[in-house]
Amino acid sequence: MLSSIFGSLFTTRFLATVIRLSTPILFAAVASFIAASTGMVNIAIESIMTFGALAGILGSYLTGNAWAGLLIGLVVGILTALLIALFSMRLGASPILIGIALNTFADSLAIFFLYQIAGEKGTSASLPTKTLPVVNIPGIQNIPVLGQLLSGQYVLTYICWIVLILLFIMIYKTPLGMRMRACGLNANAARTAGINVEKLQIFSLVLSGMFAALGGMYLSLNYLRIFSKGMVAGQGWMGIAANGIANGNYGVLLLSALIFSAFRAVSIVFSSSTIFPVDLVAAIPYFAVFCFVTIASIIRYYRVKAGKVEEQ
Amino acid sequence: MTEKKAKSVNLSITNPRVFEVIKMVISILIAFAITFVILCLISKNPVNALVTILTGPLTKKRYIGSVIESFIPYAFSGLAAGVLFKSGAFNLGGEGIFIISGISVAAVACNALTTSHMLHPVLCILAAALTGCILMIIPSFLKAKFGTNEMVVSLMLNSIYSGVAMFITRKYLLTNTTSTIGTKDYLATAKIGYIYEPLRISPCLLLLIAATIIMYLVMFKSRLGYQIRLAGTNPKFAEYSGISAFKLAIVTAMIAGTLCGIGASCQLLTQTSFYQPDKSLVGIGFSGMLLSMLGRNNPIGIVVAAFLIKYLEQGTSVLYFVDRAIPSEIVAIVEGIVILLISSQYFLRGFREKKLLKEGLEKDAK
Numbered sequence: 159m160l161s162s163i164f165g166s167l168f169t170t171r172f173l174a175t176v177i178r179l180s181t182p183i184l185f186a187a188v189a190s191f192i193a194a195s196t197g198m199v200n201i202a203i204e205s206i207m208t209f210g211a212l213a214g215i216l217g218s219y220l221t222g223n224a225w226a227g228l229l230i231g232l233v234v235g236i237l238t239a240l241l242i243a244l245f246s247m248r249l250g251a252s253p254i255l256i257g258i259a260l261n262t263f264a265d266s267l268a269i270f271f272l273y274q275i276a277g278e279k280g281t282s283a284s285l286p287t288k289t290l291p292v293v294n295i296p297g298i299q300n301i302p303v304l305g306q307l308l309s310g311q312y313v314l315t316y317i318c319w320i321v322l323i324l325l326f327i328m329i330y331k332t333p334l335g336m337r338m339r340a341c342g343l344n345a346n347a348a349r350t351a352g353i354n355v356e357k358l359q360i361f362s363l364v365l366s367g368m369f370a371a372l373g374g375m376y377l378s379l380n381y382l383r384i385f386s387k388g389m390v391a392g393q394g395w396m397g398i399a400a401n402g403i404a405n406g407n408y409g410v411l412l413l414s415a416l417i418f419s420a421f422r423a424v425s426i427v428f429s430s431s432t433i434f435p436v437d438l439v440a441a442i443p444y445f446a447v448f449c450f451v452t453i454a455s456i457i458r459y460y461r462v463k464a465g466k467v468e469e470q
Numbered sequence: 471m472t473e474k475k476a477k478s479v480n481l482s483i484t485n486p487r488v489f490e491v492i493k494m495v496i497s498i499l500i501a502f503a504i505t506f507v508i509l510c511l512i513s514k515n516p517v518n519a520l521v522t523i524l525t526g527p528l529t530k531k532r533y534i535g536s537v538i539e540s541f542i543p544y545a546f547s548g549l550a551a552g553v554l555f556k557s558g559a560f561n562l563g564g565e566g567i568f569i570i571s572g573i574s575v576a577a578v579a580c581n582a583l584t585t586s587h588m589l590h591p592v593l594c595i596l597a598a599a600l601t602g603c604i605l606m607i608i609p610s611f612l613k614a615k616f617g618t619n620e621m622v623v624s625l626m627l628n629s630i631y632s633g634v635a636m637f638i639t640r641k642y643l644l645t646n647t648t649s650t651i652g653t654k655d656y657l658a659t660a661k662i663g664y665i666y667e668p669l670r671i672s673p674c675l676l677l678l679i680a681a682t683i684i685m686y687l688v689m690f691k692s693r694l695g696y697q698i699r700l701a702g703t704n705p706k707f708a709e710y711s712g713i714s715a716f717k718l719a720i721v722t723a724m725i726a727g728t729l730c731g732i733g734a735s736c737q738l739l740t741q742t743s744f745y746q747p748d749k750s751l752v753g754i755g756f757s758g759m760l761l762s763m764l765g766r767n768n769p770i771g772i773v774v775a776a777f778l779i780k781y782l783e784q785g786t787s788v789l790y791f792v793d794r795a796i797p798s799e800i801v802a803i804v805e806g807i808v809i810l811l812i813s814s815q816y817f818l819r820g821f822r823e824k825k826l827l828k829e830g831l832e833k834d835a836k
Contacts, residue, residue: 201621245810245813245814248816249814249815249816249817250814250815250816251810251813251814251815252813254560254621255555255763255813256810256813258560258562258621258759258763259759259760259763259806259809259810259813260806262756262757262759262760263760263802263805263806266799266801266802267799267802267803267806269797269799270797270799270800270802270803273797273799274512274795279797392625392626392629395621395622395625395626398619398621398622399619399622399626402619402622435637435640435641437633437634437636437637437640438633438634438637440633441629441630441632441633441634444626444627444629444630444633445626445630447622447626448623448626448627448630451618451619451622451623451626452612452616452618452623455612455616455617455618455619456616456618458616458617459615459616459617
């Protein structure tokens with residue numbers, strides 16, 4: 159029994175689960191990363207995911223078209239990001255406090271709107287919504303292992319991969335990305351060099367809001383096909399944790415997000431058996447993130463102490 | 471002497487305290503204006519709805535009693551978040567601490583450790599306070615020692631604690647009668663009774679008042695409080711003036727954890743007869759953070775905010791009997807708008823600066 163459970167961790171199906179679970183965490187991770195690249199703090203990712211997920215589903219229900227729903231969700235994500243920008247940059251509120259506040263009443267706000275349209279407080283299951291498709295790629299579909307991994311994923315997973323590549327090119331290979339990173343490293347120096355720092359910071363927040371909303375919509379429009387209360391369940395924070403570990407390194411960012419997704423998959427595999435206590439198994443991914451973040455910070459602490467890297 | 475006199479005379483917007491009050495009042499008015507617009511959109515009788523929300527709890531003794539009883543744990547949670555935020559620590563662990571210290575309450579309350587009606591609740595409260603006091607340290611310790619991101623760590627711990635609480639309940643404390651996951655019934659000796667039943671005034675209210683006064687004195691009249699406020703506003707300066715940031719982080723976390731533990735036991739021993747880790751205390755810790763922002767991290771402000779928010783929620787649930795279109799979540803909208811506006815430093819600052827400039831010019835002219 160035990161060996162069969164551990165055996166199922168080394169199958170193609172398990173890897174496919176990891177890929178399916180990784181999309182929202184990857185979106186959250188790049189959302190956190192792009193904001194941090196210009197020195198902004200966006201800890202409201204969890205709430206933007208919730209808003210985006212709800213707006214996507216309600217938009218899809220109201221327009222009758224899942225892609226229109228996606229667009230509405232993106233607009234809501236951008237508006238939330240602009241709200242954060244308005245309050246933190248123009249009105250002098252602490253972006254951390256704004257983020258904590260948004261995250262805390264995101265669920266209530268979502269339920270309020272859900273109740274107005276669906277007449278229910280828990281899920282959007284009563285609404286007949288169109289959702290986004292699963293994509294089968296004809297050529298790759300039939301290759302044994304690769305076919306299962308690369309084909310038959312949700313469409314937003316492919317969009318996620320494209321975003322990851324485009325973002326890498328934008329940040330590391332274009333003048334725009336260089337300017338953004340300059341803002342993050344030293345805003346005053348960037349300003350002296352003639353860069354419009356505020357404009358780039360707002361731009362990065364808008365992108366961050368878009369990515370977070372896409373992560374949320376992957377859950378509602380693609381993966382679960384409904385909106386349900388509390389379904390983001392800390393995945394936004396896992397993205398923020400991945401960004402914290404990466405500390406500006408894009409490769410480490412993606413790797414951390416994938417590791418967290420793997421632990422979510424492990425938790426799902428384990429929960430199918432009765433050997434392990436179900437409540438503790440559900441906490442595995444959170445425990446993994448806790449350990450990784452703590453260990454990463456301890457390593458950084460000792461490296462700073464030894465003078466190998468500069469303190470930030 | 472002269473300074474005191476000038477302070478008592480100056481009631482204009484130029485006085486920072488008066489400015490804070492004016493800002494708060496205007497924020498609340500804007501929030502209610504926006505809420506009214508929303509009510510107009512979703513309700514057939516918006517004026518009546520708003521009046522019911524504002525006056526509904528006063529119509530029956532039972533309603534106001536419910537407010538008095540239910541705001542207590544939220545106020546404790548707010549006080550805990552307040553002391554953490556004031557010290558500049560963004561430890562969001564209150565939610566998990568509430569849930570895990572509920573286990574301590576249940577474990578003590580289900581066992582006949584003592585036959586005394588006086589001692590048993592005290593033991594429950596002490597057990598919960600101790601649990602909170604110890605476990606709240608973890609994120610603050612990691613942050614102070616290694617610079618770990620305390621927000622991420624404390625949120626992950628929240629999820630871990632709720633898993634652990636469910637596990638312990640299922641394994642050691644489970645009843646076999648109910649369909650939900652819950653502990654055995656507490657023994658009768660552990661329950662906290664009422665001092666004045668119609669308004670549901672219990673010893674917990676006295677405990678809260680005492681805690682509020684103590685927290686106010688600690689924050690504003692003690693050396694520790696001065697250090698906490700200094701570390702919150704200017705951590706570098708605090709460090710250079712010889713305050714140990716590490717020690718301060720641990721002490722504030724211990725205070726906050728203790729408050730959370732007491733709050734959890736107040737909720738459980740007055741309002742429940744057994745503990746459900748996925749229901750009884752969920753959301754109190756997070757609400758506390760919002761309350762602490764509403765109360766500007768001031769203990770008295772936080773407790774007042776907790777009472778007002780619970781009052782509004784009671785108002786919406788009174789309204790819900792009349793008008794099903796308006797869910798109680800509308801309070802979150804009021805709360806959110808007020809928090810966004812009062813935490814904006816520059817909101818209304820222009821008015822104050824104009825007035826200050828004018829006064830300055832007048833003084834020069836004299």
